[in-house]
Amino acid sequence: MGNLRRTHYCGELRAEHVGQRVVVCGWVHRRRDHGGVVFVDLRDRTGLGQVVFKPDASPEAHARADVIRSEYVLVVCGVLERRADDAINPNLPTGEVELIADELRIVNFATPPPFPLEDDAPVEESTRMRYRAHDLRRAVMQRRLELRHRLHQSLRAACVEDGFLEIETPILTRATPEGARDFLVPSRLHPGSFFALPQSPQIIKQLLMVAGYDRYFQIARCFRDEDLRADRQLEFSQLDLEMSFVGVEDVLEVLEEITARAFREVLDVELARPFPRLSYDESMARYGTDRPDTRIELEIVDLTDAVADCEFKVFSGAVKSGGLVRALPVPKADEVSRGELDRLVALAQEWGAKGLAWIRVADDGSWQSPIAKFLSDDEREAIASRANLEPGHLIFFMADRESVVCDVLARLRSELGHRLGRVADRPWEPLFVLDFPVFTQDDDGKITYMHMPFVAPREEDIGRIRSHPLEIRSTHYDLVMNGIELGSGSLRNHRSDLQLEIFEVLGYAEASARERFGFLLDALDSGAPPHGGFAFGLDRLALLMAGGESLRDVIAFPKTQRAQDLFMQAPGQVDPDQLRDLGLRLRRKPDPAQDPGDS
RNA sequence: GCGGCGGUAGUUCAAUUGGUUAGAGCACCGGCCUGUCACGCCGGAAGUUGAGGGUUCGAGUCCCUUCCGCCGCGCCA
Numbered sequence A: 001m002g003n004l005r006r007t008h009y010c011g012e013l014r015a016e017h018v019g020q021r022v023v024v025c026g027w028v029h030r031r032r033d034h035g036g037v038v039f040v041d042l043r044d045r046t047g048l049g050q051v052v053f054k055p056d057a058s059p060e061a062h063a064r065a066d067v068i069r070s071e072y073v074l075v076v077c078g079v080l081e082r083r084a085d086d087a088i089n090p091n092l093p094t095g096e097v098e099l100i101a102d103e104l105r106i107v108n109f110a111t112p113p114p115f116p117l118e119d120d121a122p123v124e125e126s127t128r129m130r131y132r133a134h135d136l137r138r139a140v141m142q143r144r145l146e147l148r149h150r151l152h153q154s155l156r157a158a159c160v161e162d163g164f165l166e167i168e169t170p171i172l173t174r175a176t177p178e179g180a181r182d183f184l185v186p187s188r189l190h191p192g193s194f195f196a197l198p199q200s201p202q203i204i205k206q207l208l209m210v211a212g213y214d215r216y217f218q219i220a221r222c223f224r225d226e227d228l229r230a231d232r233q234l235e236f237s238q239l240d241l242e243m244s245f246v247g248v249e250d251v252l253e254v255l256e257e258i259t260a261r262a263f264r265e266v267l268d269v270e271l272a273r274p275f276p277r278l279s280y281d282e283s284m285a286r287y288g289t290d291r292p293d294t295r296i297e298l299e300i301v302d303l304t305d306a307v308a309d310c311e312f313k314v315f316s317g318a319v320k321s322g323g324l325v326r327a328l329p330v331p332k333a334d335e336v337s338r339g340e341l342d343r344l345v346a347l348a349q350e351w352g353a354k355g356l357a358w359i360r361v362a363d364d365g366s367w368q369s370p371i372a373k374f375l376s377d378d379e380r381e382a383i384a385s386r387a388n389l390e391p392g393h394l395i396f397f398m399a400d401r402e403s404v405v406c407d408v409l410a411r412l413r414s415e416l417g418h419r420l421g422r423v424a425d426r427p428w429e430p431l432f433v434l435d436f437p438v439f440t441q442d443d444d445g446k447i448t449y450m451h452m453p454f455v456a457p458r459e460e461d462i463g464r465i466r467s468h469p470l471e472i473r474s475t476h477y478d479l480v481m482n483g484i485e486l487g488s489g490s491l492r493n494h495r496s497d498l499q500l501e502i503f504e505v506l507g508y509a510e511a512s513a514r515e516r517f518g519f520l521l522d523a524l525d526s527g528a529p530p531h532g533g534f535a536f537g538l539d540r541l542a543l544l545m546a547g548g549e550s551l552r553d554v555i556a557f558p559k560t561q562r563a564q565d566l567f568m569q570a571p572g573q574v575d576p577d578q579l580r581d582l583g584l585r586l587r588r589k590p591d592p593a594q595d596p597g598d599s
Numbered sequence B: 001g002c003g004g005c006g007g008u009a010g011u012u013c014a015a016u017u018g019g020u021u022a023g024a025g026c027a028c029c030g031g032c033c034u035g036u037c038a039c040g041c042c043g044g045a046a047g048u049u050g051a052g053g054g055u056u057c058g059a060g061u062c063c064c065u066u067c068c069g070c071c072g073c074g075c076c077a
Helices: A059-067 A125-130 A137-163 A201-211 A248-267 A280-287 A313-320 A336-350 A379-384 A402-419 A459-464 A496-505 A510-526 A539-547 A575-583
Strands: A023-035 A038-044 A046-052 A072-080 A097-108 A185-188 A195-197 A215-223 A236-242 A277-279 A322-328 A357-361 A394-400 A432-436 A440-443 A447-449 A477-480 A484-491 A531-537
Touching: A023 A046, A023 A059, A038 A440, A046 A072, A059 A531, A125 A357, A137 A215, A137 A236, A137 A248, A137 A539, A195 A496, A201 A215, A201 A236, A201 A510, A201 A531, A236 A379, A236 A402, A236 A496, A236 A539, A248 A394, A248 A477, A248 A484, A248 A539, A277 A280, A280 A432, A313 A322, A322 A402, A336 A394, A336 A402, A357 A447, A394 A402, A477 A531, A484 A539, A496 A510, A531 A539
Parallel strands: A046 A097, A277 A432
Antiparallel strands: A023 A038, A023 A072, A038 A046, A072 A097, A185 A195, A215 A236, A236 A531, A322 A394, A357 A394, A432 A477, A440 A447, A477 A484, A484 A531
């Protein structure tokens, strides 16, 4: 490009620059060659600007413009002119002006793009992934990544201004026995030993609190070697934060302030404050999930005692065996046809329900239902009043173990809410969920932690940890928005005696607890202050704000569902020498389908 | 690991019941064009129908195996 340097970005040319001599740099978005005059839409990350090559302005530039093709890289010099009134393009921010080129430097040629770079062009995602550099040139992707940039800056500024120190923590760390599968990195200097990539910096940030750093934050990369979903990648980013000498309210205040600020600075949206709060029990009872989308105007009702003794054995039997009966009433459900009812029942069965009973209240108030005949007048009356049944209503019943009832009704609520358009016209609905249990039971009935083993119980429950572990409540909190869990955290156990008691309930004798977490327990004993914090899922927050389909829309270079990078073609095989250095030998031949780009 | 959907030209799609030489738009290449902005007009090239096997006189189409992509289950806070 010689000594020419950009004076303006393409997308920022305006009428106020008319008459100036400008230099723009960018990619050829489109060329319109009229023989005598050639128009080029030049693109950079700010947008498009029109460049005009006219023989009378510069015969050389016009002649050279003949070879220009899509995605060629140009540096163009000329005088900016106002367009004639009938040539103004109202669809472009730069549509009032155009650059009359007198010097053209083609600084690179380009192969034809593999697909159109328009926002609305339908392109298969695998093609986008293989040609990610082209995909990322599309304005929609540049907008999303810029939004994410602004999100990161907003969060970082909020933390810094609130007195938090940004401290990096190791990427090469130690495998943990709990939680997700670790990514392992073999150690060359210690053959047979492995580092692990962090699933989160949880313990290490607690050590920072022990060390007196008082307030820490980091935009931390985390790694979990589990199967991918639309909302789950192998590596992801968290705003990780921890503070000392605080209680739950102090942390929630920071969390709310940071979130509200991010929405203000990134989207120009003022979130209603304070954020509403919901207990875990209430959330499960009303919505069947601990991350409800409260915009959906349907709520679950409990009917366990109303039908405990009814003749319908599915209900009474479930109650007798310790389960419960809950229902989802749907007002004004006339549009749900009988065929759709059958499909919903089948859907519920896919979700794990044994069946899904329903009652439709006809216009004359009579009940149409396969199960109505098993219900006494008293039971009907109880159901109707509990669910506020009126003509036109439909109500779905689940009778099973609590976990199944909640799960199926929660999914049904979401499905019907969206299908019937029962979603309130409120774009952003943040919500804190509080008062989670510390412990829960796994499928075998064994007691396990609900979130992680370091969560502190509420102070008033500490005396009952051993005696009533499943009843005690934790200091854990979730931030939920529109049905998505954005972040969560808790106060941590800062006394080793309390932490050991919790390990004991989890089934670790002190010796084995010390073996696994000795460095943490020792650190607590060295003078740990009370502390707590949270971690914010940045990828999901960016996706929510940017409005894409999957995390791949807000990550520059994501992995496919089969955990490959089609652009870098990773993972790949390595040189045998590298394996030898690490003291490793392959037990299995490498996967022959090792060429992810060749489909 | 399992279930569902998909894979045809660079790209987005079509191709009757298994039936002639697998078509179209855009992109691409060549030509023409001085006011376009999805420019226009004329012409052209472009295919291992993801891969392998099978059935058949004949397979894009049917069967089997396999690879890749997406969504979900399991898994995972």
